[in-house]
Amino acid sequence: MRCQKLLAKRVQSFVAASFLMLAGQANAALTIEIVGSGANQIPVAVVPFAGESQLPQAITAVVAADLQRSGLFKIVDPAGITPEPHEPSEVNYQNWRARSAEALAIGSILRRPDGKLEVRFRLLDAVKQAQLAGYSYVVDAAQLRATAHKIADLIYEKLTGDVGVFGTRIAYIVKSGKHYELQVADADGYGAQTVLASSEPIISPSWSPDGTKLAYVSFERKKPIVYIQSLVSGQRQVLAQFKGNNSAPAWSPDGKQLAIVLTKDGSSQIYLINADGSGAKRLSYSSSIDTEPCFSPDGAFIIFTSDRGGSPQIYRMAVSGNGAQRLTFEGNYNVSPHFSPDGKSFTFIQRANGSSFNVALQDMASGQVQVLTDTRMDESPSFAPNGKMLLYATEIGGRGILAAVSSDGRVKQRLSTQSGDVREPEWGPLLKNQ
């Protein structure tokens, strides 16, 4: 008995010491490489803002990099045009038209007496010679990068008509040897923070709709258990710790419930559970594997993976659990469905030609399938909150990396760290107060 107690105590202190490493700065940032571009790129110039050379963070470099990475813009070089314009009155539009720029971002940064920075920014239409947008922000120096993403979002929105997602964040797992970290970073890979570090696997991170929490599956107690962790306080709670496996958390759009997968009644089945861990209710009743639930944006349906027809395919059921219908019919291995933000399509992984696993997109209305990638070992795709890009995990040269592809398949990016395998990404939501 004494021995058992001692064991239990040691296990506890081990858990406390090494599993809960919260919100530390991660040492390796993700770096992004662009490997494709859009068909029609909008030529835009981002002129260095007045006063930014004295700051630790050059705002306009971040803005230009954001726009360029989206694949939808061609960045026009402002070098050599003098004087460098910072106010509309200083703009000689002919200079910019000569360089084919269709739009022009100008601005200035002033240090106020209270130490804060005032960032002024205008977006100008170089063809119509008119202002498209004008904003000013009062921020701390630490917020300059976030401000740059806001400006890039505004330019993106004004020039493409879609919502920008440069200010959003992504979650993913890094595995180095036998060390696992759940990390959160800006969508451009900067500012990586470790949410959880563990010597046992972590999988399936899932963002709460308000972006303040992550649900995930951790094997730290030698079997899969679902946790919810606050990104604000770092505190976490067990969501589901039933007999057998607990996995595949997916938030309902209102953030009040999650769909999860449990094996407590036999094979993997889908359950609904309140976000506080109460009221687990079984939704699917098959003798097969039912897993990877994902809510439709209106909260009325759940799409999921099931092998009830003999091979894993994507199905849809009402959130009551009724009326399951098969959605995929091409190939014998279709898994990991995720709805697009407008609910009109879903992405999933399709095994094609027997050996290659690719990100695919299926239209809900027509059932038409488009394969978006040419990598070979793709996993866990999810949409950016504007539906224009998808983030997924793949493998290059035996190493796990993240990649992104536009929903038309044209723009491709790779995100990798200097060492270790990166996997299990999920793109976070748009934050309401941005």
Next chain:
Amino acid sequence: MNKILFSTLLVALLAGCAGQDVKDQSKAGVEDRSAQQGAQTAPSDQKSVGANPLTDPSNILSKRSVFYDFDKYDVKSEYKPLVEAHSKYLTSHKDAKVAVQGNCDERGSREYNLSLGNRRADSVRKVMNVLGVSDSQIETVSFGEEKPRATCHDESCWKENRRADIAYQGE
């Protein structure tokens, strides 16, 4: 025979208690009730440890792995004798307990593989059930594709990882 098993358990337990590897020792997926039992029946015959049929390489009971085809979870006929031998051992050693651990190769979805690993562990449990082994002696656990035994990225490793392992409590 009980004594042999208990002495093995006790040795493992003492090692865990005195030792370093607390983390791995504590919860290998089996609920650990061995401490009380082991303590109550301290064995005297240490020599019999070496003759443990579970670890004797010439005994089929030393073989612990059932292998599967891609995306499959049926126990193939070539592994039936292995599962039968363990079933026979378990029915004649009611105090023995096993964890059946399901594993998958790295291809495809991690969550689907977690479920598939569960089905693989379950397939072994069901064969054991048919052969008279009580559910109270078997716990199933899935590691999905998270704990590969072989780490290369081709079929030579993948076939090693599509596997269910039978692990006796205390090992």
